[in-house]
Amino acid sequence: MNTNASNFVEQVDLAFYVIIGISLILLIGVTAVMIYFVVRYNKKKNPTATQIEGNNKLELIWTIIPTILVLIMFYYGWVGYEPMRNVPDDAIEVKAIGRMWSWTFEYDNGLKSDKLIVPLNKAVKLNLVSMDVNHALYIPAFRIKEDVVPGRNNFMWFEAQKLGSYDIFCAEYCGQRHAYMITKCDVIPVEEYNSWYAEGAQALANPSDDPVEAGYNTIKANGCIACHSTDGTKLVGPSFKGIFGTQRVVVTGDEERTVTVDEAYIINSIKHPNDDVVKDYMKGLMPGYDGQISDEDMDKIVFYIKSLGE
Amino acid sequence: MESEKMATEITPKGYVNFFEESHGLKSWIFTHDHKRIALLYFYGVVGFFLMGVVLGLLMKFEMITPGETIMKPQTYNSLFTLHGVIMVFLFIIPAVPAIFGNFFLPILIGADDVAFPKLNLLSWYLYVIGGIMALSTLILGDGPPDTGWTFYAPYSVKTGTNVIMAVMAAFVLGFSSILTGLNFIVTMHRMRAPGMDWMKMPLFPWALYATSWVQVLATPIIGITLLMVVAERVLGVGFFDPSIGGDPVLYQHLFWIYSHPAVYIMILPAMGLISEMIPVFVKKSIFGYKAIVYSSLAIAFVGYFVWGHHMFTSGMSGQARVVFSILTFLVAIPSGVKVFNWVATMFKGSIDLQTPLLYCMAFIFLFMIGGFTGLVVGALSADVHVHDTYFVVAHFHYVMFGGTGFAFIGALHYWYPKMFGRMYNKKVANIGFGVLFTGFNILYFPMFILGIQGMPRRYYDYLPEYSTWHKVSTMGSWVVAIGLIIIIANLVKAYRKGEPATGNVWGGITLEWETKSPPPLLNFDKPPTVTHGPYDYSILNK
Numbered sequence: 056m057n058t059n060a061s062n063f064v065e066q067v068d069l070a071f072y073v074i075i076g077i078s079l080i081l082l083i084g085v086t087a088v089m090i091y092f093v094v095r096y097n098k099k100k101n102p103t104a105t106q107i108e109g110n111n112k113l114e115l116i117w118t119i120i121p122t123i124l125v126l127i128m129f130y131y132g133w134v135g136y137e138p139m140r141n142v143p144d145d146a147i148e149v150k151a152i153g154r155m156w157s158w159t160f161e162y163d164n165g166l167k168s169d170k171l172i173v174p175l176n177k178a179v180k181l182n183l184v185s186m187d188v189n190h191a192l193y194i195p196a197f198r199i200k201e202d203v204v205p206g207r208n209n210f211m212w213f214e215a216q217k218l219g220s221y222d223i224f225c226a227e228y229c230g231q232r233h234a235y236m237i238t239k240c241d242v243i244p245v246e247e248y249n250s251w252y253a254e255g256a257q258a259l260a261n262p263s264d265d266p267v268e269a270g271y272n273t274i275k276a277n278g279c280i281a282c283h284s285t286d287g288t289k290l291v292g293p294s295f296k297g298i299f300g301t302q303r304v305v306v307t308g309d310e311e312r313t314v315t316v317d318e319a320y321i322i323n324s325i326k327h328p329n330d331d332v333v334k335d336y337m338k339g340l341m342p343g344y345d346g347q348i349s350d351e352d353m354d355k356i357v358f359y360i361k362s363l364g365e
Numbered sequence: 366m367e368s369e370k371m372a373t374e375i376t377p378k379g380y381v382n383f384f385e386e387s388h389g390l391k392s393w394i395f396t397h398d399h400k401r402i403a404l405l406y407f408y409g410v411v412g413f414f415l416m417g418v419v420l421g422l423l424m425k426f427e428m429i430t431p432g433e434t435i436m437k438p439q440t441y442n443s444l445f446t447l448h449g450v451i452m453v454f455l456f457i458i459p460a461v462p463a464i465f466g467n468f469f470l471p472i473l474i475g476a477d478d479v480a481f482p483k484l485n486l487l488s489w490y491l492y493v494i495g496g497i498m499a500l501s502t503l504i505l506g507d508g509p510p511d512t513g514w515t516f517y518a519p520y521s522v523k524t525g526t527n528v529i530m531a532v533m534a535a536f537v538l539g540f541s542s543i544l545t546g547l548n549f550i551v552t553m554h555r556m557r558a559p560g561m562d563w564m565k566m567p568l569f570p571w572a573l574y575a576t577s578w579v580q581v582l583a584t585p586i587i588g589i590t591l592l593m594v595v596a597e598r599v600l601g602v603g604f605f606d607p608s609i610g611g612d613p614v615l616y617q618h619l620f621w622i623y624s625h626p627a628v629y630i631m632i633l634p635a636m637g638l639i640s641e642m643i644p645v646f647v648k649k650s651i652f653g654y655k656a657i658v659y660s661s662l663a664i665a666f667v668g669y670f671v672w673g674h675h676m677f678t679s680g681m682s683g684q685a686r687v688v689f690s691i692l693t694f695l696v697a698i699p700s701g702v703k704v705f706n707w708v709a710t711m712f713k714g715s716i717d718l719q720t721p722l723l724y725c726m727a728f729i730f731l732f733m734i735g736g737f738t739g740l741v742v743g744a745l746s747a748d749v750h751v752h753d754t755y756f757v758v759a760h761f762h763y764v765m766f767g768g769t770g771f772a773f774i775g776a777l778h779y780w781y782p783k784m785f786g787r788m789y790n791k792k793v794a795n796i797g798f799g800v801l802f803t804g805f806n807i808l809y810f811p812m813f814i815l816g817i818q819g820m821p822r823r824y825y826d827y828l829p830e831y832s833t834w835h836k837v838s839t840m841g842s843w844v845v846a847i848g849l850i851i852i853i854a855n856l857v858k859a860y861r862k863g864e865p866a867t868g869n870v871w872g873g874i875t876l877e878w879e880t881k882s883p884p885p886l887l888n889f890d891k892p893p894t895v896t897h898g899p900y901d902y903s904i905l906n907k
Contacts, residue, residue, distance in 0.1 A: 063746070066746060067746045070744050071750075071817070074740050074741050074744055075737075075741065078740065081733070081737070082737060085708055085729070086730055089711060090726075092711035093716050096711060097716050098648075101715050101716075104713060104714045105714075106650050106903045107650065107652060107709075108650050109653040110652075110653070110709075113653075114702070117702060118698060118702055122695075125698065129694045129743075132690060132745040132748070133687060139749065188519050188520040188613075189517060189519070189613055191752075193819070195818065200750065202678050205606075205613060206607025206611075206612065207607075207613075207614065222819070222828065224819070224821045225821070226753040226754065226821045227753060228517070228520070228822075230520060231442060233442075233824065234823075234824035338525055339524065340524075340525075
């Protein structure tokens, strides 16, 4: 299992080997002794039991030796863990935003990505932000995990040591599509990373000329498509396809009413999703984006939804 | 000794046992007899257990292939929530204390009932009401809860499903547990037979004594925590949801301050059962009686201070994580002491390998695997990797099902003839055991591998690389089901057609074997006097 994909793998795996190794010896030893006793002292072979009340020396031995063994185990667990909490000063900082049910990674220059792109052999610190409920960012290949808790500034860091594309999972149960809150961490060479970072910055300065593409990029970066499809498939939220300009029945408070899906409705539903929930969909699942998405981006989203037809 | 000889003979004609004492529904649902209350619990607990099993089988079937197999994600999420709620609150917490504790604690200490028989009946009613409340979420409100049995905030505050009813169910069940614990503590302090010093009390009562204190002292915390969730949902009081000023990690602290000690409510009585059974089939004094007593008390005490190990990745301070990790390793030691003492008891015994002893051996083996993997998740760096993965799922199923579950079924085979006055087919019982043990390992061992490979728990769907072990695990669940069917069918058949059991089927020397099978209403024909230690098998040689 040791891939050395991150700087932590070696020490973490060592803790596994030490603990599982000691445990296996004890497990096999105790089980073998137990089976031996049952066979050797079967009532046919040994019709009369020898009464032994106990033995204080033995009690001491099997208290002290396990104590030493578990302290050794603790030590290896701690040694592997300690560096996880000490972030190098020169680490690249990335904001990792979790929401039901997608990830967004925001870089220093404002670049947003639904994949985590990191350079090889550079320390990367992830500042973990949740927009709604608890999540946990888990990269099995790197042996790291930390909860993404709303209202708290949790963090984690790592140094990727091997090029490749690694799974990122949400490990803290977060609702209906928890199992789909997955993405990738792409580890790329430093030069490639630098140019990706610079290109991204440029793209932000000069957004795509194609407004449909720009709109799609915006909803992707903000995690909308985790719950709203663009092809008519019903996910947790209504699909964006073909809704613009139509009449929909929504629940406002406890009352049902019919609204037209227009610009005002879309923008308000993004900012305050629980005001008017489309009938047959669940209230309370979507976080409000008031203050999270700029007016400019709102326009792009509205344009994109319009482009998906009426 | 004379009473012992009497009891080994087939019960005389004209003898009225507690079943025959009175008849009709009323004589059961208004009974104050601890044995009848134990049986009321028995039918309830087994019923809920089977429901939990069916939910588990459905979950495992969904997992046999990636993507949708038989259900949608929302259904799956509700299934694992209800499976957890039922198995934790309705099966494993009450199973051993409420059934075997109620039935045998008074008999083992030579009493005619528990200290507060009416309170005992009330506990059962609370249990039934809590159970019905939990199940009502299936048909009432906006769908069964989908939060996991841990009800983690703020998701449990936000989700639209029927969380309130489920947490109120857990709240009511908590009171049932508290009252049972209180009843047992007083019973042991006040009602031991003449001659039974504390250090002559059998080990199952001792285990219940340690457990009862945990039930009484820890359960109120979960009660208030769950009420806080309700207050937050209904009144919008910001305890846990940061968007209204709360702290999600506070919820986790409060939840685990109860729920970790609750783990010991689940396992300690099971350990007591093992200590009770092994000497009988080894015909030998238990090795290190006092060490086992003190280790039970130590586990119950240190168990209060390790809750933080459920939260190593929650964002708790680094120092707190280190302290909780050390304490977690220390709580493993008394469990280890017990295992060594059980195995040492077999040394130079005269061993009769009957079904209950097979379960004891399986318990020791499976509990060791559960315990050792508990050390893996107690170690900081290893836990960071496998926390919230299938590794943890496998770990606690080895402890809870492999440990408490096997001890429960083993004790059922041990005391069945005493409780129902009939003997089951021993050969079929052994086959059932073999199938269950095999199926158990096929079902849960692959989960360790999945967890180390990084498969998160509570996932409705998974990536293709995890398919193989998920498939193996699902097939194991079918073997477990077959094992359970064999075991239950065998016991049901024995109830109707089994050979009448003698008073002392296994040649035990604790007090339950001095009375008839099934016992009379007041347990003993005349109140017993205790003259020897609970496992002093040297009296057989005299």
